[in-house]
Amino acid sequence: MNLTHPIIGIIGAGAVGCYYGGRLAQHGKNVHLLLRREFDRVSQNGLHVKSADGDFDLYPPALRVYHRAGDMPRCDLVIVTLKTTANEFYQPLITPLLKDDTVILTLQNGLGNEDQLAQLFGADRTLGGMAFVCINRLADGTILHSDHGLIKIGEYRGPITPRLRQIAELFNSSGLKCLAIDDLLRGRWEKLIWNIPFNGLGALLGLTTDKLVNNAHGLALVRNIMEDVLRIAASCGIIFPPEIIDEKINQTLSMGSYKTSSQVDMEHFRPIEICAIFGNAMVMGRSHGVVTPYLTMLYNQLGLVRRATLT
Amino acid sequence: MNLTHPIIGIIGAGAVGCYYGGRLAQHGKNVHLLLRREFDRVSQNGLHVKSADGDFDLYPPALRVYHRAGDMPRCDLVIVTLKTTANEFYQPLITPLLKDDTVILTLQNGLGNEDQLAQLFGADRTLGGMAFVCINRLADGTILHSDHGLIKIGEYRGPITPRLRQIAELFNSSGLKCLAIDDLLRGRWEKLIWNIPFNGLGALLGLTTDKLVNNAHGLALVRNIMEDVLRIAASCGIIFPPEIIDEKINQTLSMGSYKTSSQVDMEHFRPIEICAIFGNAMVMGRSHGVVTPYLTMLYNQLGLVRRATLT
Numbered sequence: 001m002n003l004t005h006p007i008i009g010i011i012g013a014g015a016v017g018c019y020y021g022g023r024l025a026q027h028g029k030n031v032h033l034l035l036r037r038e039f040d041r042v043s044q045n046g047l048h049v050k051s052a053d054g055d056f057d058l059y060p061p062a063l064r065v066y067h068r069a070g071d072m073p074r075c076d077l078v079i080v081t082l083k084t085t086a087n088e089f090y091q092p093l094i095t096p097l098l099k100d101d102t103v104i105l106t107l108q109n110g111l112g113n114e115d116q117l118a119q120l121f122g123a124d125r126t127l128g129g130m131a132f133v134c135i136n137r138l139a140d141g142t143i144l145h146s147d148h149g150l151i152k153i154g155e156y157r158g159p160i161t162p163r164l165r166q167i168a169e170l171f172n173s174s175g176l177k178c179l180a181i182d183d184l185l186r187g188r189w190e191k192l193i194w195n196i197p198f199n200g201l202g203a204l205l206g207l208t209t210d211k212l213v214n215n216a217h218g219l220a221l222v223r224n225i226m227e228d229v230l231r232i233a234a235s236c237g238i239i240f241p242p243e244i245i246d247e248k249i250n251q252t253l254s255m256g257s258y259k260t261s262s263q264v265d266m267e268h269f270r271p272i273e274i275c276a277i278f279g280n281a282m283v284m285g286r287s288h289g290v291v292t293p294y295l296t297m298l299y300n301q302l303g304l305v306r307r308a309t310l311t
Numbered sequence: 312m313n314l315t316h317p318i319i320g321i322i323g324a325g326a327v328g329c330y331y332g333g334r335l336a337q338h339g340k341n342v343h344l345l346l347r348r349e350f351d352r353v354s355q356n357g358l359h360v361k362s363a364d365g366d367f368d369l370y371p372p373a374l375r376v377y378h379r380a381g382d383m384p385r386c387d388l389v390i391v392t393l394k395t396t397a398n399e400f401y402q403p404l405i406t407p408l409l410k411d412d413t414v415i416l417t418l419q420n421g422l423g424n425e426d427q428l429a430q431l432f433g434a435d436r437t438l439g440g441m442a443f444v445c446i447n448r449l450a451d452g453t454i455l456h457s458d459h460g461l462i463k464i465g466e467y468r469g470p471i472t473p474r475l476r477q478i479a480e481l482f483n484s485s486g487l488k489c490l491a492i493d494d495l496l497r498g499r500w501e502k503l504i505w506n507i508p509f510n511g512l513g514a515l516l517g518l519t520t521d522k523l524v525n526n527a528h529g530l531a532l533v534r535n536i537m538e539d540v541l542r543i544a545a546s547c548g549i550i551f552p553p554e555i556i557d558e559k560i561n562q563t564l565s566m567g568s569y570k571t572s573s574q575v576d577m578e579h580f581r582p583i584e585i586c587a588i589f590g591n592a593m594v595m596g597r598s599h600g601v602v603t604p605y606l607t608m609l610y611n612q613l614g615l616v617r618r619a620t621l622t
Contacts, residue, residue, distance in 0.1 A: 205515075205616055217614035224608065293604035297535065303528035305516055 002076045003166040009075035009097045010034065012082030013065075015137040015261070016107060019145050020079065020176060022047050025063055026056050027174035032064045032072050034093065039067040041141045051145035053175060069093045077167065080106040083265075084113060084276035090120055103163060105153060107131050109195060109261070110276025111188060111284070114156045127164065128184045129153035130191040134258045147255050150177045154184030189233040193240070194248050195277050197225040199262035200298045203272055204305060210257040213249055221294075222249065228292035232285035269309055274302055313387045314477040320386035320408045321345065323393030324376075326448040326572070327418060330456050331390065331487065333358050336374055337367050338485035343375045343383050345404065350378040352452045362456035364486060380407045388478065391417040394576075395424060395587035401431055414474060416464060418442050420506060420572070421587025422499060422595065425467045438475065439495045440464035441502040445569045458566050461488045465495030500544040504551070505559050506588050508536040510573035511609045514583055515616060521568040524560055532605075533560065539603035543596035580620055585613055 006029075010021040013033040025031040035042055046059035066072050075097045082089070087108075094104065098121065105127040106113045114128040134147040151171055155161055159182040171178030181187050198209050201221055212218040226245045233240060252258075265272045278299045285292045317340075321332040324344040336342040346353055357370035377383045386408045393400070398419075405415065409432065416438040417424045425439040445458040462482055466472055470493040482489030492498050509520050512532055523529040537556045544551060576583045589610045596603045 201612075201615075205612065205619070207615070207619055211619050212615070215615065215618055217611040217618060221608060221611045221615065224604070224611075293535070294608055297532060297605055297608050300528040300532045300535075301512075301516065304512075304518070304523070304526065304532065307526055307528065308516070308518055308522050 003103070003163055003170070005030065006076035006170070007073055008032065008170075009072055009078045011069070011078060011080045011093050011097070012036075012086065013038070014081060014083065015135045015143055016131055016133070017079070017081030018042075018047055018137070018143050019049060019051070019133075019135050020081070020107070020131070020151075020171075022049050022056065022058055022063070022143070023176050024170070024174045025058055029170065029174060032066060032075070034066050034069055034072060036067070038137075038141060039065060043067075045141070047143070048141065049143045049145060051143075052147055053145065053149065069096045072097055074099045075102055077170075078102055078104045080104060080108060080113070080117070082108060083271070084108050084110055084273045085271040087113065087116055087276075090116060094121065101125070103127060103167070105129055105167060107151070108276065109199075109273050110192065110278075111280040112276055114184070118156055123156055126156040127153060127167070128156060128188070129178075130187050132191065134255060136259060136261075136264060146258065150179065152179045152181045152187045154181045154187055156184065159183075183238075185236070186238050189229070189236070189238050190240070190244075192277070192281055193226050193229050193233075193244060194252070195260075196229050196281065196295060196298070197222040198252065199260040199273075199277055200225065200302060202260045203262035203266040204298065204301050206263065206266070208257040208259050208263070209252050209255055213252050219249065224294040225298060228285070228290075228295040229281065231290050232281055232288070232292060232295075235285060235288035235290045266305075266309075272302060272306060274299070274306065278302060314414070314474055314481070316341065317387035317481070318384055319343065319481075320383055320389045322380070322389060322391045322404050322408070323347075323397065324349070325392060325394065326446045326454055327442055327444070328390070328392030329353075329358055329448070329454050330360060330362070330444075330446050331392070331418070331442070331462075331482075333360050333367065333369055333374070333454070334487050335481065335485045336369055340481065340485060343377060343386065345377050345380055345383060347378070349448075349452060350376060354378075356452070358454070359452065360454045360456060362454075363458055364456065364460065380404045383408055385410045386413055388481075389413055389415045391415060391419060391424070391428070393419060394572075394582070395419050395421055395584045396582040398424065398427055398587075401427060405432065412436070414438060414478070416440055416478065418462070419587065420510075420584050421503065421589075422591040423587060425495070429467055434467055437467040438464060438478070439467060439499070440489075441498050443502065445566060447570060447572075447575060457569065461490065463490045463492045463498045465492045465498055467495065470494075494549075496547070497549050500540070500547070500549050501551070501555075503588070503592055504537055504540050504544075504555060505563070506571075507540050507592065507606060507609070508533040509563065510571040510584075510588055511536070511613060513571045514573035514577040515609065515612050517574065517577070519568040519570050519574070520563050520566055524563050530560065535605040536609060539596070539601075539606040540592065542601050543592055543599070543603060543606075546596060546599035546601045577616075577620075583613060583617060585610070585617065589613060 118126040168178040168180040429437040479491040
C-alpha cells in the first residue's frame with residue numbers, strides 16, 4: 001500500500017468528487033476520475049471549478065477521466081463519492097480498482113455506506129469521511145464551491161491510525177483541510193444533524209437553506225427535526241450537547257443561500273438519498289424505541305412526493 | 312324572523328356559496344348572493360353548476376347577485392361562506408344585512424368562526440355548520456360539485472332548536488341534504504379530522520386526495536396527523552372512536568381525485584386558511600398541554616411555504 005504517492009481512484013465524480021478529485025490533481029496527485037453523466041463534457045472541455053479557495057481549471061491528459069471502471073488502473077486509495085442511491089453499483093464499480101491492500105474511503109452522505117463497503121470488500125480497508133462543504137454543479141458543468149470545505153475522516157472501526165493520518169495529509173497538502181478523527185460514527189451523526197433538516201426540508205419545500213433559518217416557522221421545523229436526530233444519536237451512545245443545534249443554525253446563517261444536493265435532485269426529478277440520509281437514521285431510532293415524529297413525517301413526506309413525481 | 316319564506320343572504324359566494332346559494336335559488340328560495348371576484352362574470356353570464364346531483368344554470372334576474380353588501384336587502388338568514396382569511400370583513404359585510412332577529416349561519420371551515428360572529432353580532436343569533444362536500448370552481452367559472460354534499464348544522468351553544476330544524480328543512484327542500492345536530496363543536500372537530508391532513512398535505516405537497524391515500528407514506532402521514540387532531544379534540548372533551556380514522560380514509564378512497572380548497576389556494580398563490588383549519592386547533596391543543604408534533608410540523612411547513620411564496 002503506497003499512501004505517500006498513491007494512485008487515487010475517484011468513483012462517482014459528481015460535484016463533490018470533481019471538486020476533491022480536481023484539487024488533488026491540481027496539486028500533482030495521481031488522480032483517476034470515473035464520470036458517468038459528465039464524462040463527455042469533462043473529457044472534451046475539461047473541469048472548471050469556481051471556488052471560495054481559488055478557481056482552477058484542469059484539462060485532459062493532466063486530468064485523467066474514465067467512463068468505465070474497467071478502464072481504470074488498480075488504485076492505492078479509492079475515494080467513493082457516488083450518490084448513495086447508486087450504492088447497488090459498489091461491486092462492479094469498485095472491484096476493478098482493487099489491489100489486495102487498496103484502502104476505500106467513502107465521502108458519501110448519511111448512514112450505512114461504510115457498513116455496505118465493509119461487507120463487500122472487508123472492514124479492514126474501509127474508511128469513511130464527511131465533507132462539510134457547499135458544492136454544486138452549475139448548468140454549464142462548472143463546479144461551484146461556495147463555502148466551507150473541511151473533511152473529517154475516520155477508520156470504519158476504531159481510532160486514528162497512521163494510514164488515516166497519511167490520507168489526511170494527502171488532502172491537506174492539496175489545499176483541502178482534512179482532519180483525522182477518532183470516532184467516525186460521531187462524525188456521521190454530526191453531519192446528519194445538519195443534513196436531515198436542511199436536505200429534507202429544502203428538497204420537500206423547494207427552499208434554499210437561508211429560507212429555512214430566517215423565520216420562526218423554519219427555525220421551529222429545523223430545531224424539532226434536529227432534536228429528533230439528537231435523540232437517535234443518543235440512543236446509539238453518541239451524545240451531543242444541546243447547544244450544537246444553535247451552532248449548526250449559526251453556521252447555516254453564515255452560509256447565505258445554499259441549495260442542498262437533495263433540493264437539486266428534487267428539482268431535476270432525480271432520486272433523493274432518502275435511505276442514507278433519512279431512512280437509516282429513522283430505522284435506527286425505531287429499533288432503539290426512540291420516538292421521532294418530525295423525522296418520521298419528513299421521511300414519509302419525501303417518500304410520498306418522490307412517489308408522486310414518479311407516477 | 313321568517314324562516315318559512317326567508318330572505319337569504321349569502322356572504323362570500325366562492326365555490327361553496329355559489330353551489331348552496333344556487334341550489335336554494337333553483338328551488339325557489341329568495342336568495343341574494345354577494346360576489347367579489349366573480350361578480351362581473353356571474354352577473355353577465357349567469358351561474359353554471361355541474362353537479363353529481365344534477366346540473367343547473369341560473370341567470371339574472373332570477374339569480375340576484377351583488378357586488379356591495381350595502382346594496383343587499385335586510386335578510387332573515389345570512390349564510391356566511393367567506394374564506395376565513397377574510398373574517399376581518401365580517402362587520403362591514405354582514406352588518407348591512409341584519410334585522411333585529413336575523414339569524415347568521417357560518418358554513419366556513421375550521422375553528423373560531425362562530426366565536427367571532429357571536430362576539431360581533433350576538434351568540435343568540437349565531438349558528439354554524441359543516442359542508443361535507445367536494446366543490447371546486449373551474450377555470451371558466453363553472454362550479455363543479457363532484458361528490459358528497461351533506462350539511463350538518465348546529466346552534467352555537469346548545470342542542471337542536473325549532474329554528475335550526477326550519478333551516479335544515481330549507482336545505483332539504485332544495486335538494487341539499489342537511490342534518491340538524493345537537494353538538495356543533497363535535498361536528499367541527501369531525502370535519503377537522505379530515506380537513507387538517509387533506510387540506511394541509513394537499514396544499515403543501517401539491518397532491519390531490521387520492522395521492523394521499525393510495526400509498527403507505529401518504530397513509531402514515533394522514534393517520535399520524537389525524538391522531539394528533541383526535542387527541543386535541545379529546546382534550547376538549549370531544550371523544551371520537553379510533554375507528555373514525557379508517558372511516559375517513561375509506562370515504563376519501565371513494566372520492567376519487569379531489570383537490571381541496573387549500574391546494575387550489577396554494578396553486579393560485581392565494582392565502583390558505585391556516586388559522587381556522589390548522590392554527591386554532593394547534594393552539595387549542597397547546598393550551599391543554601397536548602403534544603401534537605405532526606400537526607405542529609404541518610402548520611410550520613405551511614407557514615414557511617406561505618411566507619416563501621410572498622417574499
